[in-house]
Amino acid sequence: MTRDxxxxxxxxxxxxxxxxxCYRMLGSAHDAEDLVQDTYLRAWRAREQYDDTxxxxxxxxxxxxxxxxxxxxxxxxxxxxxxGLVAPADPLGPLVRGEHAWLxxxxxxxxxxxxxxxxxxxxSTLRLAFASALQHLSARQRGALILREVLSFSAAETAEILGxxxxxxxxxxxxxxxxxxxxxxxxERVTEPSTAEQRAWVERYMTAFAHADVEGLKRLLxxxxxxxxxxxxxxxxxxxxxxxxxxxxxxxxxxxxxxxxVTANGGQPGFAAYRRVDxxxxxxxxxxxxxxxxxxxxxxVFQDPAVFAAxxxxxxxxx
Numbered sequence: 113m114t115r116d117x118x119x120x121x122x123x124x125x126x127x128x129x130x131x132x133x134c135y136r137m138l139g140s141a142h143d144a145e146d147l148v149q150d151t152y153l154r155a156w157r158a159r160e161q162y163d164d165t166x167x168x169x170x171x172x173x174x175x176x177x178x179x180x181x182x183x184x185x186x187x188x189x190x191x192x193x194x195x196g197l198v199a200p201a202d203p204l205g206p207l208v209r210g211e212h213a214w215l216x217x218x219x220x221x222x223x224x225x226x227x228x229x230x231x232x233x234x235x236s237t238l239r240l241a242f243a244s245a246l247q248h249l250s251a252r253q254r255g256a257l258i259l260r261e262v263l264s265f266s267a268a269e270t271a272e273i274l275g276x277x278x279x280x281x282x283x284x285x286x287x288x289x290x291x292x293x294x295x296x297x298x299x300e301r302v303t304e305p306s307t308a309e310q311r312a313w314v315e316r317y318m319t320a321f322a323h324a325d326v327e328g329l330k331r332l333l334x335x336x337x338x339x340x341x342x343x344x345x346x347x348x349x350x351x352x353x354x355x356x357x358x359x360x361x362x363x364x365x366x367x368x369x370x371x372x373x374v375t376a377n378g379g380q381p382g383f384a385a386y387r388r389v390d391x392x393x394x395x396x397x398x399x400x401x402x403x404x405x406x407x408x409x410x411x412x413v414f415q416d417p418a419v420f421a422a423x424x425x426x427x428x429x430x431x
Contacts (some may be wrong), residue, residue, distance in 0.1 A: 113160065114171075117233060119156070119159050120156075121172060122168065122169060123152065123155055124186050126169075126170060126173050127148060127152070127261040127303065127322075128176050128223060129233055129263075130148050130151060130173065130174070131145065131160075131223070131243060131265075132223065132233050132238060132367070133174070133177060133181075133183055133258065133263070134147040134148055134151075134177060134220075134264070134289075135178075135238065136237065136238070136241070136243060136246060136254075137181040137185065137216050137246075137251075137254060137255065137258065137287075138181060138184060138185065138188070138191070139190065139191035139243055139244075139246070139335055140191060140215075140216045141194075141216055141217070141218045141219060141222060141419075141422045142186055142216070142418060142422060143184065143188070143200055143224070144218070147177065147180045147181060147184060148177070148224060148404055150180050151173065151176050151180050155172075155173060155176055156375075158176070158403070163335065167269075168207065168409035170377050171176050171228045171265070171269050171272060171273060173274045174259070174263075174265070174326060175272065175273045175275070176378065178255055178259075178273050178318075179275075181255070182251050182252070182255070185251040186251070188213060189213070190242070190247040190248075191212075191213050191214055191215040191216070191247055192212065192214070192215060192247050192248075192341055193214065193215050193240075193342060193346040193347075193412065194201050194210065194214075194287075194341075194342060194345050194346065195244075195338055195347045196244055196247065196248065196295075196339050196343070197210070197212070197345070198210075198345050198347075200347055200348060200349050200353075201345070201346040201347060201348060202351040203346075203348045203354070203356040203357040204356055204357070204360060205346070206295070206309050206346060207344045207346055208345045208346060209343050209344055209345070209346040210342070210343055210344065211335075211341075212343070212370075214342035214343060214352050214416070215240070215243060215244055215342070216414070216416065216418070216419050217240060217305055217376040217377055217380075217382075217398070217400050217412070217414065217419060217423075218238060218243075218376055218377050218378075219374070219376055219422050219423045219424075220375040220376055220377075220378065220379065221373075221405075221424070223378065233378065234262060235377075236304070236378070237258075237262045238340045238361060238377045238378035239304075239377050239378065239380060239399075239402070239404065240376075240377055240380065240410075241410065242401055242402060244374070245292055245375065246258070248291055248295060249287075249288050249291055249292075250284075252274065252276075252284050252285075253276055253284045253285075253287050253288040253291070254271060254282060254288070255270075255273075255276065255284075256281050256284035256285045257284075257285060257288040257289070257292075258267070259273055260273070260281070260285055261285075267281050267282060268332040269368070292428060300371075304362050304402075304403060304404065305403060305404065305405050307404075307410070308378055309403070310379075310380075310381050310401075310403040311335070311381050311402075313332060313381075313403045313407060313408055314381040314382070314401050314403065314408070316328075316332055317332050317401070317408060318330060318371050318373075318383055320332065321369065321371065321385070322369055322371060322381060323367075324362040326358045326362070327355070327357055329354070329355070330351045330352075330354065330355045330360055332371055333354060333377070333407050333408050333409075334351075334404060334406045334407045334408065334409045335349050335350065335351060335412065336349060336409070337349070337350065337351060337354055337407075337409055337411070338393055338409070338410045338411065339354050339357065339410070339411045340410075340412055340413065341397070341412075341413035341415065342414060342415075342416065344415075345413065345418060347363075354411075364389055365387045365396060368387070368388035369385055369387055369388070369396075370385075370386040370388075370391070370393040370411070370429055370431075371383045371384070371385055371386070372384040372386070372429075374400075374423055375418025376400050376423075377400070379400060380400050380402065380403075381400075381403070382398065382399050382400035382401055383398075384398050384399075384420075384425050384427075385397045385398075385399060386429055388424050388431065391431055392428050392429065392430060393427050393428065393429045393431060394427065395420060395425055395427050395428065396402075397413050397415050398414045398415075398419055398423060398425065399411055399412070399413050399414075399422060400412045
């Protein structure tokens with residue numbers, strides 16, 4: 113088969129959904145992009161071996177992508193968030209940096225590239241809460257759960273993709289379900305208000321943030337809200353602890369901010385926060401919100417240059 117046979121054209125429509133799959137498996141936008149590139153390179157090299165009488169092109173590509181992801185996970189391991197790794201901290205205690213590879217948000221720009229297949233992606237299974245929960249599973253449990261319950265492959269197709277048996281797939285899936293039930297997170301539990309309602313909550317939060325209005329921020333939070341901020345190990349739970357920490361932030365970083373809206377992980381609203389320094393605004397954090405009908409239930413705050421780069425954020429903006 114040559115390039116004139118249209119192989120590139122046939123496999124290209126699967127790129128966005130494979131990116132979402134690799135992100136779910138690895139928890140890193142950068143890794144996902146690299147692994148999709150590796151998948152396509154391997155598919156091109158093995159194009160003569162593809163037999164459409166044995167499996168669909170989609171199943172064949174997922175098998176290649178899965179092998180790439182499993183190999184990467186052997187080298188790199190999972191990417192937790194602090195709330196899944198350590199106990200909550202004193203909001204006024206010293207910040208402690210953790211030397212871990214942390215879960216990263218996925219810029220929505222990577223899902224909106226004009227690929228028609230992107231419209232079929234279940235965005236609820238890209239949310240940070242679900243992506244974080246997946247990090248508690250073994251690599252093969254993760255693969256079995258995503259392939260069966262997120263992507264709706266049959267048990268036989270999943271066994272083919274994972275290079276194992278249906279019995280093994282069912283066993284891995286059962287273990288994965290049990291583990292997710294233990295942390296009360298699963299694809300069917302990721303519920304949220306409409307996109308417009310989520311944006312409205314975060315718009316009000318941005319207004320309060322821009323005015324350094326801590327009481328205004330607290331009114332927009334659920335009672336059991338969580339704030340975490342990798343690479344710091346510190347994370348806090350509850351409105352009062354959240355408020356104490358934000359008092360400290362505005363005292364330490366100032367009360368003059370410029371905010372830039374972003375979306376991540378299939379529609380989660382957020383913003384990049386720039387603080388005023390010597391007549392300009394310097395990039396401080398990227399904040400991604402989980403919103404429920406009762407208010408903001410989680411703020412995942414990132415201070416990672418790799419995350420900033422993935423979102424195309426400038427280091428500084430003019431006042």
